[in-house]
Amino acid sequence: MSFLWNAWYCAGLSHDLGQEPLAVKILEQPLVLYRTDDGTPSCLHDRCAHRFAPLSMGKVCGDNIQCPYHGLQFGSDGICKRNPWGNHHIPINAKVRRFPVIERDMLLWVWMGDPERACAEDVLDLAAHFNLPHHPVVYGSYSLPVYYELVTDNLLDLSHGIYLHAGSLTNGEESSGELQVDVQVEGNVVAALHRRLNEAPSPHFKKSWTRSERIDHHSDMYWHAPCNLVHDVGVTAPGRPAEEGIYLHVVHLLTPVSMSETKYHWIASRNFDIEDESVSKALQGAINHAFTQEDEPMIAAVQERMGTTDLMSLRPVLLVGDAAGMRARRLLDRLRREETVPPAVADSHVQGYSIDHIQQTM
Ligand code: FES
Ligand SMILES: [Fe+2]
Incomplete structure (x- = not known):
């Protein structure tokens, strides 16, 4: 029993995704879908890079999704765009994994594997x-x-x-x-x-x-x-x-x-x-x-x-x-x-990350 990672999976029907973030789980990965200002769907790992709150409990702010816990905002590329705290500096690891998403013929599709291999023609x-x-x-x-x-x-x-x-x-x-x-x-x-x-x-x-x-x-x-x-x-x-x-x-x-x-x-x-x-x-x-x-x-x-x-x-x-x-x-x-792709993990997981590192960068 296992999954195929390099594949498009249906994340729902288009009308399932309105103005509010939508939480889905695919291949045991919690995902959040939301629409940017122009209606384009975006899909991110549903776990904030700060204290791992579900972004799906937050709200959409223009092209970003805002974490409901302490307010970091992430763009559709998964990178933090706004830090409301301190000097507003954005830490280098303030990002979440982005998943390729396609909306076509009333359906939303998410690619769960290596993003480099995502091909729209395979939908x-x-x-x-x-x-x-x-x-x-x-x-x-x-x-x-x-x-x-x-x-x-x-x-x-x-x-x-x-x-x-x-x-x-x-x-x-x-x-x-x-x-x-x-x-x-x-x-x-x-x-x-x-x-x-x-x-x-x-x-x-x-x-x-x-x-x-x-x-x-x-x-x-x-x-x-x-x-x-x-x-x-x-x-x-x-x-x-x-x-x-x-x-x-x-x-x-x-x-x-x-x-x-x-x-x-x-x-x-x-x-x-x-x-x-x-x-x-x-x-x-x-x-x-x-x-x-x-x-x-x-x-x-x-x-x-x-x-x-x-x-x-x-x-x-x-x-x-x-x-x-x-x-x-x-x-x-x-x-x-x-397929050789490893199980999807959040990009925010950094090898060797320690409390010392945190003290140096705050
Ligand atoms: S858990 Fe998201 S900003 Fe703190
Ligand atoms: Fe049947």
Whole structure:
């Protein structure tokens, strides 16, 4: 059980960050996000360099964030810009670690590893999956008391649908049509492509699909290392391309808070009934119900049974539905082994710093 440091993690939706500082925790690092005067998001280690107060309890002053304890102000580069005390001299170590942050397509992303390696092109491109702003979106966020890879396992093996989501997302019946499953790996992406051909539509699509009695159903889940997933799911007339049918695109953004907690943000868009607000409400309610009432209790129960033991050391039985999840785990293991960046530590930690040093510089 470990983290990949050199990666972008979703820190929340844009609207989560207003005028007030926002405290988040990613990879066990307390972070504070705030907006500078022109609205640009900034992300710093949420621990003042003086007596380590959470900056997130402070307030935004122009482009700076002011510590709530003794008033030091830090800029978006993490360097102290104002010392209200003494001769206003700014000590050389009065700085906190800065984390690269990007705001794009209604999401905030933070890079947790070596800042030199942060590349904006590596951020998950939501616009490539969503027809923004023409297709309506619904969204939600949850905090889960589980290790993040258990959530990845859940999303990459949708065979649980007919049991865990019987009566909610599925009709609880094994496919009456022909099932095809294909798992592909390309770069740092694992795709689990499911096709059920020539069957009756599931209750989920039945209301909105009136063009044929039988349908081809596709459900394609793309896992992007380390833990963001895009799900394309929809129906079309038998033998016709997916683009001619109706479909949902859902992104699942998993952000490890700690080894035992995961923040989960999801956003869904659709290409059908786009003017119908009641369909948006029903979709949001269905996803919300399925996850909070069905997936989350199950994943939490699994975590409780597993404790902190690594999955593979428990020698789990592997079924056909595990193929994509196993490939994702192997790929992530390799990426974690390959990276050399040490765990993030505050820049304010100075080796050899002592009380003598303090007396000389005051
Ligand atoms: S703890 Fe921040 S200024 Fe003292
Ligand atoms: Fe599920």
